[in-house]
Amino acid sequence: MERLHRKERVAAILKVLSDNPNVIFSLGYFSEIFDSARSTLSEDITIVKKVVENLKCGVVETLPGAAGGVKYVPGISREEEEEFISRLCDMIKTSDRIIPGGFLYMNDIIYSPEISSKIGIIMAQYFRDKNPxxxxxxxxxxxxxxxxxxxxxxxxxxxxxxxxxxxEGSTVSINYISGSSKRMRTMSLSKRSVKKGSRCIFIDDFMRAGGTANGVIELMKEFDCSVEGIGVLVESLPYNKRLVQNYVSLMNLESIDEEKGEVKIHPSMRK
Structure with missing residues (x-):
């Protein structure tokens, strides 16, 4: 590769790290790519760390030792998160989202790459320490x-x-009770999907009584795996007998009034 100037190396390093979040790259890896001394690359990475810090888009961590290196951890500031969730609530509050039966149309939000990507980063921040x-x-x-x-x-x-x-080959299936409708339902998972003893987190778009989340916890016991965290985009309120207690929700849905065309939803208090 043609020798790059510092600003070009910094841009290239940032590109590699951001394309591969939470992957550790050794200085030797970058030294081979850019044909540069490790001391020079250490200075480049210091600049990358400052850029990421100033943009408040995560952190760049350096790990010492023979097996060490550098990795990028995506993230956003608490202020940006709160502003983003408030904007989502404003989008959802519009009366034209109400579907007959007291449901909300949210496909355009959930399937938006820009929106779902930011939701994913927020969820990742809450559960990264669980080492899933x-x-x-x-x-x-x-x-x-x-x-x-x-x-x-x-x-x-x-x-x-x-x-x-x-x-999917051989599967494990369990029956569980939906917390809201009290109906018996089934969920299945291929035996090849997870390794025994794994740590998992469960992410979903909506929670009422928590029956699905509780079912997932029971299903993972069949695999000798644990559910270390639960995250949902929206939880329905009020609900006095939630089947799961420890979870994170980003928004609280209080009510949907079809006659008035009103949706009461707001950023949730973190749990």
Whole structure:
């Protein structure tokens, strides 16, 4: 590769790190690519750290030792998070989102790459310290935000199905009770999906009574795995008998009034 000037190396290093979040790159890796001394690259990485810090888009961590190096951890500031969630609430409050039956149309939000990507980064910030091996979700609407959470953490996404799929081979299935409707439902997961003893987090788009989340916890026990955290985009309030207690929600939905065309939703208090 042609020798690059410092500003070009800094841009290239930032590109490599941001494309591979939570992956450790050694100075030797960059030294080989750019044909530069490690001392020079250390100075470059110091500049990269300052750029990321000033942009408030995460942190660049340096790890000492023979197995050390540098990695990028995506993130946003608390102020930006609060502003973003408030904007989402304003988007959802519009009366034209109300669907007959007291439901909300949110597909354009959940399936927006820009929005779901930021939701994923926020979720990743809350659960990074849990050191998860997998992000779990249940088909289908939770998939985009769970995928973006998995991307920010750079760990696999595992999708739990509501029925068996021939293409997934042998599966484990359990019956669980929906907390809101009190109906018996089924969830299934391929035996090849997760490794025994893994740590997982469960990400979903909506929570009422927490029956689905509780079902996921029970399902993972069949794999000798643990659910270390639960994150949902929206939780419905009020709900006195939540089947799970420890979770993070980004928004609280208080009520939907079809006659008045009113939706009461606001940023949640973190749990």
């Amino acid at each position: 091996d997998y992000v779990l979700t249940i088909e289908t609407k939770g998939i985009p935000i769970a995928m973006m959470t998995a991307k920010a953490l750079n760990i696999p996404l595992v999708i739990i199905r509501s029925d068996n799929r021939v293409t």
